[in-house]
Amino acid sequence: MATKKNIIITCAVTGSIYTPTMSEHLPVTGPEIADAAIGAAEAGASIIHLHARDPETGKPSADIDDFMGFIPQIHQATDAVLNISTGGSSLMTLDQRLAPARHIRPEMCSLNMGSMNFGIFTLKKRFSEWKHDWEPALLDATKKTTFQNTYEDIENILSDLGNDKGAKFEFECYDMGHIETLAFYFKEGMVKGPLYVQFVLGVMGGIGATPENLMAMKAAADRLLGPENYQFSVLAAGLQQIPLATMAVILGGNVRVGLEDSLIMPDKQLAKNNAEQVRKIRAIIEELGYLVAKPDEARERLKLKGRDKINATK
Numbered sequence: 001m002a003t004k005k006n007i008i009i010t011c012a013v014t015g016s017i018y019t020p021t022m023s024e025h026l027p028v029t030g031p032e033i034a035d036a037a038i039g040a041a042e043a044g045a046s047i048i049h050l051h052a053r054d055p056e057t058g059k060p061s062a063d064i065d066d067f068m069g070f071i072p073q074i075h076q077a078t079d080a081v082l083n084i085s086t087g088g089s090s091l092m093t094l095d096q097r098l099a100p101a102r103h104i105r106p107e108m109c110s111l112n113m114g115s116m117n118f119g120i121f122t123l124k125k126r127f128s129e130w131k132h133d134w135e136p137a138l139l140d141a142t143k144k145t146t147f148q149n150t151y152e153d154i155e156n157i158l159s160d161l162g163n164d165k166g167a168k169f170e171f172e173c174y175d176m177g178h179i180e181t182l183a184f185y186f187k188e189g190m191v192k193g194p195l196y197v198q199f200v201l202g203v204m205g206g207i208g209a210t211p212e213n214l215m216a217m218k219a220a221a222d223r224l225l226g227p228e229n230y231q232f233s234v235l236a237a238g239l240q241q242i243p244l245a246t247m248a249v250i251l252g253g254n255v256r257v258g259l260e261d262s263l264i265m266p267d268k269q270l271a272k273n274n275a276e277q278v279r280k281i282r283a284i285i286e287e288l289g290y291l292v293a294k295p296d297e298a299r300e301r302l303k304l305k306g307r308d309k310i311n312a313t314k
Ligand code: KMH
Pocket: 012, 015, 016, 017, 085, 086, 087, 088, 110, 111, 112, 172, 200, 203, 260
């Protein structure tokens, strides 16, 4: 973008990668996810990226009732943009993954720009005892499954959630080819601007979390999409979360933090909650002389349909 805008902080509060054994602070129940989201919004996140979990076991869930255990509360308590995942988890079918966003008709949802290996099995060796049997089984499953996002899947999501239900997308790009795919749909006119591109670094199967890779992703997006057509955000997994988010700010982008992407703080201690990560990146943003964007600025810049147009009830 030509002029420097305030920084949009997205907070992804629970996700489907980490499991309850890995951190006692991972939000699991409806009230926990609602508290996490409200705390993150109060700390300065303008977009909240949401997955649900089974409240008994913490297993990733695509059940609308589980989403409704926190959506109304967050919608009532904050004016943050609610961004519903369409990625779900590796054990869900595409229809299961899309059901929550189809119901909620959110202002934003994620759209993963290609099929890929999505390995989280390496996390298994860090633990010997598990709170739930599903945890090691889910990690193992990622050795023999792919995260499916075919061209047809992408087109169905663009058409159903975008054209029909008015959502804008967080385009999740885990590698250069995903930016090429986004550029293809942009040039075809199936994706309309302004684009919000999430550079995802550090997922095994995607590009690694290094400064050089982030520079290369940005250069590819500038060349393929045109700098005037997109805004970007950076999500880096694990310990690189805050360093690469800082680099995103310096490069003119936006940031995503939250326990979906990293359970820890830069000092390697477990984050006690999502707000702690939001406060950390906000302090860095402000130290660097920038401001954080409020939700209505995010709405305006991303041309979102408005918080009154979502279905935040059962
Ligand atoms: N878990 C992140 C690496 C989605 O929800 O659609 C990417 C993500 C995918 O947030």
